[in-house]
Amino acid sequence: xxxxxxxxxxxxxxxxxxxxxxxxxxxxxxxxxxxxxxxxxxxxxxxxxxxxxxxxxxxxxxxxxxxxxxxxxxxxxxxxxxxxxxxxxxxxxxxxxxxxxxxxxxxxxxxxxxxxxxxxxxxxxxxxxxxxxxxxxxxxxxxxxxxxxxxxxxxxxxxxxxxxxxxxxxxxxxxxxxxxxxxxxxxxxxxxxxxxxxxxxxxxxxxxxxxxxxxxxxxxxxxxxxxxxxx
Amino acid sequence: xxxxxxxxxxxxxxxxxxxxxxxxxxxxxxxxxxxxxxxxxxxxxxxxxxxxxxxxxxxxxxxxxxxxxxxxxxxxxxxxxxxxxxxxxxxxxxxxxxxxxxxxxxxxxxxxxxxxxxxxxxxxxxxxxxxxxxxxxxxxxxxxxxxxxxxxxxxxxxxxxxxxxxxxxxxxxxxxxxxxxxxxxxxxxxxxxxxxxxxxxxxxxxxxxxxxxxxxxxxxxxxxxxxxxxx
Numbered sequence: 184x185x186x187x188x189x190x191x192x193x194x195x196x197x198x199x200x201x202x203x204x205x206x207x208x209x210x211x212x213x214x215x216x217x218x219x220x221x222x223x224x225x226x227x228x229x230x231x232x233x234x235x236x237x238x239x240x241x242x243x244x245x246x247x248x249x250x251x252x253x254x255x256x257x258x259x260x261x262x263x264x265x266x267x268x269x270x271x272x273x274x275x276x277x278x279x280x281x282x283x284x285x286x287x288x289x290x291x292x293x294x295x296x297x298x299x300x301x302x303x304x305x306x307x308x309x310x311x312x313x314x315x316x317x318x319x320x321x322x323x324x325x326x327x328x329x330x331x332x333x334x335x336x337x338x339x340x341x342x343x344x345x346x347x348x349x350x351x352x353x354x355x356x357x358x359x360x361x362x363x364x365x366x367x368x369x370x371x372x373x374x375x376x377x378x379x380x381x382x383x384x385x386x387x388x389x390x391x392x393x394x395x396x397x398x399x400x401x402x403x404x405x406x407x408x409x410x411x412x413x414x
Numbered sequence: 415x416x417x418x419x420x421x422x423x424x425x426x427x428x429x430x431x432x433x434x435x436x437x438x439x440x441x442x443x444x445x446x447x448x449x450x451x452x453x454x455x456x457x458x459x460x461x462x463x464x465x466x467x468x469x470x471x472x473x474x475x476x477x478x479x480x481x482x483x484x485x486x487x488x489x490x491x492x493x494x495x496x497x498x499x500x501x502x503x504x505x506x507x508x509x510x511x512x513x514x515x516x517x518x519x520x521x522x523x524x525x526x527x528x529x530x531x532x533x534x535x536x537x538x539x540x541x542x543x544x545x546x547x548x549x550x551x552x553x554x555x556x557x558x559x560x561x562x563x564x565x566x567x568x569x570x571x572x573x574x575x576x577x578x579x580x581x582x583x584x585x586x587x588x589x590x591x592x593x594x595x596x597x598x599x600x601x602x603x604x605x606x607x608x609x610x611x612x613x614x615x616x617x618x619x620x621x622x623x624x625x626x627x628x629x630x631x632x633x634x635x636x637x638x639x640x641x642x643x644x645x
Contacts, residue, residue: 282574297584335575336572339571
């Protein structure tokens with residue numbers, strides 16, 4: 184692997200593990216056993232590295248939201264979108280842990296992030312248009328717009344919700360299964376609009392993500408504190 | 415007003431205007447025309463002030479989520495909850511602009527915030543139980559749980575979504591109407607579960623918050639970029 188790519192990969196690993204704020208370019212070059220000068224030859228600053236990682240995240244996010252042009256969307260496509268999005272959130276989790284701070288520090292990133300948000304939401308809109316054509320969802324235009332914004336907000340903030348709210352218990356470190364549990368929240372957003380096989384499979388899917396079946400089982404500690412709705 | 419309260423009020427004003435990170439206790443005492451020593455007599459540190467503001471926010475949030483015990487909930491109660499929540503988000507907007515950072519800095523705040531999240535969600539659960547009893551909503555227990563988590567995430571992150579996504583245009587400063595537009599997102603979350611008068615009034619309400627009627631009219635710049643769903 185080229186040094187330039189090794190720097191990116193190691194930075195991503197360290198940012199995710201320790202938080203971007205706690206990692207300097209010196210840490211990165213030390214972890215790679217290269218000189219700081221060598222690192223600076225490839226990236227002039229930490230901000231450069233963060234920006235390159237953001238671009239990689241953006242590219243893979245937009246790729247996984249692609250809509251096939253030669254056939255209608257299937258239920259499997261629909262599930263694939265959700266899984267892919269949450270996988271990428273996990274891979275680049277440092278980005279959303281401290282996004283406000285990252286955006287404040289870099290005008291370039293601020294501009295690129297806005298562009299990204301628009302592209303993803305426009306693409307999500309095309310996905311729902313495709314799902315509508317495939318008779319898997321039924322929703323009006325204003326519902327689609329609001330739904331997509333809600334999906335965006337829930338998706339990009341799920342990780343910080345988990346850590347700030349103590350949803351899985353106090354001072355619990357975020358793991359992949361916690362993140363995956365976020366899919367229940369997206370299912371609940373979509374649920375009212377599902378049709379056909381997408382609707383039929385909903386209860387099974389909900390249960391699977393809620394309980395973390397075929398994965399370990401994080402159980403929300405909050406369940407205990409809420410009484411029954413029908414009491 | 416007592417000095418102790420004046421310090422809180424002025425701090426809130428400065429934190430909201432300039433961002434908590436850019437305001438020191440020296441700024442606060444200078445803005446109040448009191449000595450730093452006088453400020454320290456009341457609050458030992460900026461963290462003390464932030465914590466006191468958080469407690470005030472928590473108290474007013476929980477108060478406005480109270481459920482009357484002597485009568486069933488009405489449609490007006492339901493609207494009152496939403497309006498009150500968004501008003502308080504506006505009053506204490508510095509808290510959610512940089513929450514990750516604030517929580518990282520203070521274990522005491524981290525613990526209190528988790529407690530707060532649980533209390534609010536448990537209270538919201540009681541509100542929905544009340545609305546269910548009043549025949550204004552119909553929803554299953556698992557739907558209520560997911561809905562409340564989604565409402566919490568959308569509500570607490572709406573302001574940062576507006577600024578990071580360029581929803582109302584590039585580099586736009588957050589104002590009260592932008593925040594108020596977040597109510598459309600909450601309506602869209604609730605919409606599938608509404609009954610009776612709550613369902614009948616939905617289109618009118620949606621329009622009002624979407625267009626900012628009887629307020630100025632922030633128009634999402636994104637509308638332009640999304641095509642029609644039915645094209």
